[in-house]
Amino acid sequence: MALEARADRETKSWLYRFNIGGKQYEMTLGASPAMGLRAARDAHGEAAKLVVKGIDPRKHRKAEKARNMSAWTMNEAFERWIDFYANSPGRRGSVPTPRTVMKQRGRWRVHLQEALGGAYVRDISRRDLIDVLERTAFSAREEARQCLTLLRYLFDYCESREQIDENPAAGLEPAKVRARPSRPRDRHLKLTELQELWLATGQERVRGESSGPTVTLTRPVANAIRMLILTGARRAEVAGMRWSEVVKDSWTIPTGRMKGGQAHRVHLSLQALEVLNEQRKLSTSEFVFESNREVSRPIHPDSITTAVVRLQGRERKEPDLDAPLYHLEHFTTHDLRRSVATLWTENFLADPMLVDAMLAHMPPKLVGTYNKGKRYKMQVEVWDRWGEVVGCHLEETGGANSV
Known part of the structure; x- marks a missing residue:
């Protein structure tokens, strides 16, 4: 790893020179001082691991960038899914009512968006879902259960669109997130x-x-x-x-x-x-x-x-x-x-x-x-x-x- 300085440029560049297949290549890790020494060392370490495996880190970076550009954030995924959900007939052959769709939007906005919305779908873990659902269940157990159902549908949709390999909400039961439904009400007035x-x-x-x-x-x-x-x-x-x-x-x-x-x-x-x-x-x-x-x-x-x-x-x-x-x-x-x-x-x-x-x-x-x-x-x-x-x-x- 080297730090390159040129007279015609104000910034300096962290460089990494490596050999693959008997040929030497060079890639820029980042600009200094925006990238500090520790960050440059970390970037160099990641690139070096790829070289050991025979992978060109420059091509890997391009592929990762392209992957990020095609990857959905949770906000994007929800908007795609809610449109799909609103126009998809259920088991009885009818699409959800506007009121039902509005409720799903409300659950996302009130309980899930702040914690999950900005993250990539592929980066959401089962632990992330448990955390947000447990917080919801603390004040609204039934809403937490409904949010879990929403997330199952949402991630199923993302899985079918190849945004993730498997649904992190699959198999997650309400009891796991303290969202077990309360006893049904039986109060009736005389x-x-x-x-x-x-x-x-x-x-x-x-x-x-x-x-x-x-x-x-x-x-x-x-x-x-x-x-x-x-x-x-x-x-x-x-x-x-x-x-x-x-x-x-x-x-x-x-x-x-x-x-x-x-x-x-x-x-x-x-x-x-x-x-x-x-x-x-x-x-x-x-x-x-x-x-x-x-x-x-x-x-x-x-x-x-x-x-x-x-x-x-x-x-x-x-x-x-x-x-x-x-x-x-x-x-x-x-x-x-x-x-x-x-x-x-x-x-x-x-x-x-x-x-x-x-x-x-x-x-x-x-x-x-x-x-x-x-x-x-x-x-x-x-x-x-x-x-x-x-x-x-x-x-x-x-x-x-x-x-």
């Missing part, structure tokens, strides 16, 4: 508890249009909660409900807004239609539950969740003992869906498969293949009877006109 929630959404303090201290939740959000109770639909389906989806007493949720990627028809009871009639007076856009803050935009699904939490007095660290539903056992927005399904089965003896169809749950593969009859007339009967039960209990407590 009819009297649903009645209390309904009445709480009609109290005077939800009537305001401002964001003053006496307002617990806006009227569109309160009515959205009532629609959840009456239909058993998911919060995102209700929050994004459009007037164009409603024809008489039928609400058809299009494929693009359904979790399972298939359009779903919901019958609207008289009580559900009353909710829509009130929203007709409040909404000036295509959305049934229009946001009070953003004109021509729907309420956000998280607004429904926040409202349910607020009604229970659990929005802040210090509980609000005066909240109308503080005395009830804690429940979540999704528990309402489970509650409705349970009451349909228990009160009306509705067949569980019928209830699953009403909730747009995907049936087992064989059932979905051979049983195409959804018995919609029977579903209509359950929805109508349910609306009557909800309305009847409100009348008994004098709450039917609280809205």
Whole structure:
């Protein structure tokens, strides 16, 4: 190794002269002083190892540079994969919904991008994945499990595109990264508890249009909660409900807004239609539950969740003992869906498969293949009877006109 200085250049160069096949060659290791002595020695050592193996270090450097230029960073890989994922039909033949794709983008941005995004795909190790997933699991175990699934798909895609030889996420189980799913929730509200929630959404303090201290939740959000109770639909389906989806007493949720990627028809009871009639007076856009803050935009699904939490007095660290539903056992927005399904089965003896169809749950593969009859007339009967039960209990407590 030598340091070359020339009169016509300000910088000096570290040179390495070597012999391969009886011929002498020369390569520049780097410029001094940008490359210090220690770095030059390290570069010389790596080049010398190649020469011992009969490899020309100059050609190796060019090949490595070309390899780097064709190699993907994790950010590049994710963008390629998410486009592929968004347009690839699943096992049921439908592509992921825009909402599902958006969730995957959110997981990448929130939990994975900072730690992995700038690295080359080929340089990511199993240990790297365990570290980032364990950090995620510390605050969100279910999200960590979902991130692990995302990474498996992403690295499978990279492996098929010859960016890596094998998937570092393959065989990595949730328990390994402390992302074992928690016990499934089984909380379901009794009819009297649903009645209390309904009445709480009609109290005077939800009537305001401002964001003053006496307002617990806006009227569109309160009515959205009532629609959840009456239909058993998911919060995102209700929050994004459009007037164009409603024809008489039928609400058809299009494929693009359904979790399972298939359009779903919901019958609207008289009580559900009353909710829509009130929203007709409040909404000036295509959305049934229009946001009070953003004109021509729907309420956000998280607004429904926040409202349910607020009604229970659990929005802040210090509980609000005066909240109308503080005395009830804690429940979540999704528990309402489970509650409705349970009451349909228990009160009306509705067949569980019928209830699953009403909730747009995907049936087992064989059932979905051979049983195409959804018995919609029977579903209509359950929805109508349910609306009557909800309305009847409100009348008994004098709450039917609280809205």
